[in-house]
Amino acid sequence: MKIGLLAYNSACNFGATLQLLSTFMFLKNHGHEPVVINWVAKDLEDFYVRITPSFQYANYLKLRLKLWNETALCRTIKDVATVISSEHIEAVIIGSDAVAQHHPLFERIVFPCRKIIAINSVTSDVVFPNPFWGIWNDFLEKPVPVALMSAASQDSQYKFIPKHLRKQMKERILAYKYASVRDVDTKKMFSYITEGQCCPPVTPDPVFAFNQNAAVLLPSKEDLMKKYGLADKYLLISFKNDKRSNVSQAWLYELQNIAKQYGIQCVSLPFSTSRSSGQLDKEIELPLNPVDWYTLLKHSCGYIGNNMHPIVVCLHNAVPFFSFDNYGTKHANGLFCDSSTSKIRHILKVAGFLDCRVSSNSLFRRTPKPAFVLEKLQTFDRDKCAAFAQGYLDKYNEMMSMILERIVGSL
Numbered sequence: 001m002k003i004g005l006l007a008y009n010s011a012c013n014f015g016a017t018l019q020l021l022s023t024f025m026f027l028k029n030h031g032h033e034p035v036v037i038n039w040v041a042k043d044l045e046d047f048y049v050r051i052t053p054s055f056q057y058a059n060y061l062k063l064r065l066k067l068w069n070e071t072a073l074c075r076t077i078k079d080v081a082t083v084i085s086s087e088h089i090e091a092v093i094i095g096s097d098a099v100a101q102h103h104p105l106f107e108r109i110v111f112p113c114r115k116i117i118a119i120n121s122v123t124s125d126v127v128f129p130n131p132f133w134g135i136w137n138d139f140l141e142k143p144v145p146v147a148l149m150s151a152a153s154q155d156s157q158y159k160f161i162p163k164h165l166r167k168q169m170k171e172r173i174l175a176y177k178y179a180s181v182r183d184v185d186t187k188k189m190f191s192y193i194t195e196g197q198c199c200p201p202v203t204p205d206p207v208f209a210f211n212q213n214a215a216v217l218l219p220s221k222e223d224l225m226k227k228y229g230l231a232d233k234y235l236l237i238s239f240k241n242d243k244r245s246n247v248s249q250a251w252l253y254e255l256q257n258i259a260k261q262y263g264i265q266c267v268s269l270p271f272s273t274s275r276s277s278g279q280l281d282k283e284i285e286l287p288l289n290p291v292d293w294y295t296l297l298k299h300s301c302g303y304i305g306n307n308m309h310p311i312v313v314c315l316h317n318a319v320p321f322f323s324f325d326n327y328g329t330k331h332a333n334g335l336f337c338d339s340s341t342s343k344i345r346h347i348l349k350v351a352g353f354l355d356c357r358v359s360s361n362s363l364f365r366r367t368p369k370p371a372f373v374l375e376k377l378q379t380f381d382r383d384k385c386a387a388f389a390q391g392y393l394d395k396y397n398e399m400m401s402m403i404l405e406r407i408v409g410s411l
Contacts, residue, residue: 019096039079040074161193208316234266262378268280304324306360326361356376
């Protein structure tokens with residue numbers, strides 16, 4: 001089958017690229033013809049250009065052409081319908097990633113502020129309607145079967161969505177031939193919007209199958225160490241430049257000094273659009289491609305920092321980690337954070353590693369001492385993690401079999 005993939009293909013984001021690449025390679029390895037639907041709304045493209053260093057953005061554009069096949073550029077819902085028709089795409093898989101977002105107006109109001117009240121602006125990918133909801137099928141002479149895979153709502157406060165919009169969203173959700181979500185909070189959102197008619201299963205992020213699907217793309221550990229000048233034992237650290245998420249320079253120095261006693265090199269690992277906060281003796285700089293980023297984590301002796309996909313990569317490869325979880329629903333203009341909606345908390349609860357996490361997305365958080373964090377890495381249960389990773393890989397393969405069964409059976 002020729003299967004279109006609709007996700008965040010243009011995002012300069014390591015996790016977004018890897019999950020899409022994993023799905024692309026799975027379908028290719030199973031004899032299908034995958035093609036990435038190149039939907040990039042103009043406001044979303046402008047946002048990417050604004051937040052990403054130009055050399056990293058240019059590097060990503062070149063890399064995409066090497067990793068997968070893309071359609072012509074689509075700016076609108078109708079453009080997506082046009083390429084599906086002209087490319088003779090037989091079915092579409094939407095996701096994984098945060099492709100099920102809608103952040104209602106009430107959620108985006110900021111009060112108080114300098115202007116007394118303000119409304120945070122958002123890009124068109126995080127409000128309904130947009131192509132991630134399959135609306136382009138209405139413009140096709142012959143609609144194609146659509147599967148929604150491991151979707152996330154990214155802390156959308158769905159109970160504030162107006163009734164008339166919930167009705168439209170319900171119609172779209174029920175039109176999927178298959179639907180699954182990446183976390184419990186998104187499952188609750190779908191159940192709420194559809195009035196209990198759709199309670200989708202929680203399924204793995206495709207990065208949990210990256211070794212299976214895309215091992216052929218990975219460089220060797222020896223080549224990687226030579227390329228980046230790494231010691232045999234290195235620890236990766238990534239903190240955002242945000243006082244609510246990062247740690248002090250003194251904390252980093254103390255961590256580095258303790259690690260040296262164990263013969264471990266501390267290495268600053270960048271995010272896809274910026275360097276990691278703070279200074280360490282060794283720093284990996286941008287531009288950095290997602291496949292190298294993945295392999296650096298895979299062969300490290302541990303990871304400490306923010307964001308979800310470094311944790312996913314570590315879980316997949318039984319690499320020790322400690323998460324400074326920067327997700328969750330913010331309240332009182334960010335003074336407090338409800339971490340129960342965090343996608344990191346969800347996956348670590350499922351995996352049984354909540355003790356390797358601290359919620360960092362609040363002004364009132366307590367930062368654990370470096371010695372405590374290193375102790376957690378040294379006592380990390382690799383066997384338990386490997387067993388979880390195998391179980392989640394099996395669950396991923398079951399999901400993909402079900403998706404193909406549903407969309408093929410609809411033709």
